[in-house]
Amino acid sequence: MSENQDLNKTKAELTWLENLQRNSWEPEVIISGIILAFLFAFPSKIYAFSARLIQDVGLHFVGGMLVLLYLSAIISVFKIFFVVHLALRFIWAGLLGLSYAFPEGVINEKLFKMSQNYNYKKPGELVLQMERICSMTFAYPISQVFIILVFTVYLGILLFVYIWLDISFVVIYFIFLASILLFVILQLASKKSKWKEYLATTMMGSVTAIYQSNLGKWFSTFYTLVIFAFAVPLIYEDVRDFSMFNNKTNLLEREREWPTKGLTYAEFHDEESRYPRIFLPKETVESDLLRVGVARYQGDTKTLKDLNDQFRLELDSMGWHVLEDTPDLYRFYLNDQIIKPGAWRRNRIQITDQKVYETTFDITGLEAGIHSLRVEKVMLNYSLFSNKPEQILLREYWDELEFIKK
Numbered sequence: 044m045s046e047n048q049d050l051n052k053t054k055a056e057l058t059w060l061e062n063l064q065r066n067s068w069e070p071e072v073i074i075s076g077i078i079l080a081f082l083f084a085f086p087s088k089i090y091a092f093s094a095r096l097i098q099d100v101g102l103h104f105v106g107g108m109l110v111l112l113y114l115s116a117i118i119s120v121f122k123i124f125f126v127v128h129l130a131l132r133f134i135w136a137g138l139l140g141l142s143y144a145f146p147e148g149v150i151n152e153k154l155f156k157m158s159q160n161y162n163y164k165k166p167g168e169l170v171l172q173m174e175r176i177c178s179m180t181f182a183y184p185i186s187q188v189f190i191i192l193v194f195t196v197y198l199g200i201l202l203f204v205y206i207w208l209d210i211s212f213v214v215i216y217f218i219f220l221a222s223i224l225l226f227v228i229l230q231l232a233s234k235k236s237k238w239k240e241y242l243a244t245t246m247m248g249s250v251t252a253i254y255q256s257n258l259g260k261w262f263s264t265f266y267t268l269v270i271f272a273f274a275v276p277l278i279y280e281d282v283r284d285f286s287m288f289n290n291k292t293n294l295l296e297r298e299r300e301w302p303t304k305g306l307t308y309a310e311f312h313d314e315e316s317r318y319p320r321i322f323l324p325k326e327t328v329e330s331d332l333l334r335v336g337v338a339r340y341q342g343d344t345k346t347l348k349d350l351n352d353q354f355r356l357e358l359d360s361m362g363w364h365v366l367e368d369t370p371d372l373y374r375f376y377l378n379d380q381i382i383k384p385g386a387w388r389r390n391r392i393q394i395t396d397q398k399v400y401e402t403t404f405d406i407t408g409l410e411a412g413i414h415s416l417r418v419e420k421v422m423l424n425y426s427l428f429s430n431k432p433e434q435i436l437l438r439e440y441w442d443e444l445e446f447i448k449k
Contacts, residue, residue, distance in 0.1 A: 071181045072132055075125045082122050086281045087315060089114040091395060094317045097288050099398065101341035102202070103212035104289040108282070113198070115281040117191055119274035120267075121184060127270070128180045135173040142166030179258075183266070186254060189247035197222075211430040287319035290340045291422050293440040307444050309336075317397045320442040321418055327447045331407040335375075335384070335416070339398040343369040346423050349432045354423070357435045363421060370400045373441070376417040377404070409448050418442040 093111035096102040102110075148165035151158075164172075198219075205215045243252070254263045284303055286295055304311040309324045318338045347369050350358060364371060370387045384402040391398055420441035423432040 071128070071177065075128050075132075075181065079122065079125050079129070082118050082125070085118050086115065087313075089118070090281065090285070091315065091317055093285070094288050094319070095397075096202075097290070098317065098338060098340050100206060101345075102206070104291070105216075106202070106205070106212050107288065108285060110198075110202075111282055111285060112278065115278045116271070116274065119277035119281065120187075120270055122277065123270045123273050124180075124184050128177065131173065131177045131180055135170065135177050138166060138170045138173055142170050182250070183254065183263075186247065186250040186263070187267070189245070209430070211426070211428050213427045284319075288317075290342060291436070291438070293438050294442060299440065299443055302444065314394050317395050318392075318399065321416075321444065323444065323446055327449060328406070329449045331405065331409075333404040333406045333416075333446070335402055335404065336390075337370060337373065337400045337402075339369065339389075339400060343372055347372065349423055350421065350435070353432060354435050358421070361421070361435075361437065370402070372421050374419040374421075375404070376419070377406070377409075378414055379417070406448065411448050413445055413447055415443060415445050 089111060093107045093114070096110060097104055097107040142165075145166060148167075149163040151161075151163075201215050201219055204210075205212060243249070251263070284298075284306065286292075287298065287303075287306060304326070305313060305316075306319055307322055308326045309322060310326065312318070312322070318336065320338055322336045322338075324334055347366055350372075351366055358366070363374070366372065368387065370384075375382050375384060382404055384404055387400050387402050389398065390401055417439075418441045420438045422436040422438060424434045424436050425431060426433055
C-alpha cells in the first residue's frame with residue numbers, strides 16, 4: 044500500500060514538473076521583461092551611489108570607481124543575458140506560428156530541383172529545439188547569481204572595515220587580491236575536501252556542473268566571456284565622466300577642452316545625479332552677483348585638520364589664506380585674477396541629498412561677454428600603507444568653467 048502511494052506520488056510530481064516545463068515560456072518572458080525594466084533603470088542609481096560613497100562616506104576614488112565598475116558590469120552582463128533570451132523567444136514564437144501554419148513542414152517535390160534531395164526538419168522539431176535553447180539561456184544566469192551575491196557581501200564587509208578602521212585603501216585592496224588568490228588556489232587544488240563536497244551539493248555548484256557536463260567544460264566560460272564583451276560598451280557608457288569625482292586631481296585635458304554642461308550648470312543638470320565639483324545656477328549671469336556651489340567631500344575634513352596641524356609653514360609660503368573650514372581649501376580666479384568669495388553657507392540638494400557649499404562673488408563692473416572661473420585646491424598626499432600625510436599638493440586646475448555676463 045505504501046509503495047503504491049509513493050509510486051502515485053512520484054508520477055504526480057513528474058506530471059506536475061512536465062506541465063511546468065511545457066508552459067515555462069510564460070514565466071520566462073514575464074520575468075525577463077520585468078528584470079530588464081529594473082536593470083535599465085539601475086545605471087543612474089549606481090552612478091549616484093558610487094559618487095555618494097566618495098563624497099559623503101569618504102571612500103577613496105579608486106574604491107568608488109571599482110564599486111561602479113563592478114555593479115555596472117553585473118547589470119550590463121545581465122542586460123545582455125535577458126535581451127538575448129527575449130530575442131530567442133521571439134524566434135521561438137515565429138517558429139511556433141510556422142508549425143501551426145505548416146505542420147507537415149517542407150514538401151520536397153515543390154522545391155527547386157537543386158533543393159529537393161535533402162532532409163529538412165519539421166517545424167515541430169525546430170520549435171522543440173528552440174524551446175531547449177531558450178530554457179537553457181534563461182537558466183544560465185542562475186549559475187552566476189550565487190557567486191555574485193557572495194562576492195558582493197564580501198566586498199561590502201571590506202568596505203565597512205575600510206571606513207570603520209580608517210585604514211589605507213591600498214591595504215584593503217591587497218587583502219582583497221590576496222583573498223581572491225587564495226580562493227583560486229583552493230579551487231584548483233585537486234585534493235578532495237569537505238568544503239568542496241558541500242559546494243558540490245549547493246544549487247550554485249550543481250547548476251554549474253550541469254552546464255559544464257552537458258555543454259562542454261569550456262562552453263560556459265566562453266559564453267560568459269562573449270556576453271561580457273557585448274556588455275563592455277554599456278559599461279563604458281555607465282562610467283563616463285566619473286573621473287570628475289576624483290577629488291585629488293586636476294581636470295583631465297578632455298574635460299577642460301570639452302566640458303559637460305550637465306555637470307556644471309543647474310539648468311542642464313539631471314536632478315537625480317550629483318555635482319562632482321563646482322556648479323552655477325545658469326550659464327548666463329544677469330546680475331552683479333555670481334552664485335557658485337561647490338560639492339562637499341568628506342575626506343576634506345581630514346585634509347583640513349592635517350594641513351593645520353603639520354603644514355602651516357608650507358601654506359604660509361604659498362600665500363594661502365587661513366584654513367577654518369573645508370571651503371578654505373579652494374582659491375578662485377576670475378579671468379586669472381584672484382577673487383575672494385563672500386560668506387559660505389551649507390545646503391543639501393533635495394532629491395540627491397548631496398551636501399554642498401554655496402557662496403557669491405561680486406562681479407560689479409565686469410564687462411559683458413564670456414568669462415572664466417578657475418579653482419585651485421590645496422590637498423595632501425598620503426602614504427599608501429600608513430595613511431599618514433607626506434606632502435602638500437596644489438591642484439591649479441581643480442576645476443574651470445565659463446559663464447556669460449549679460
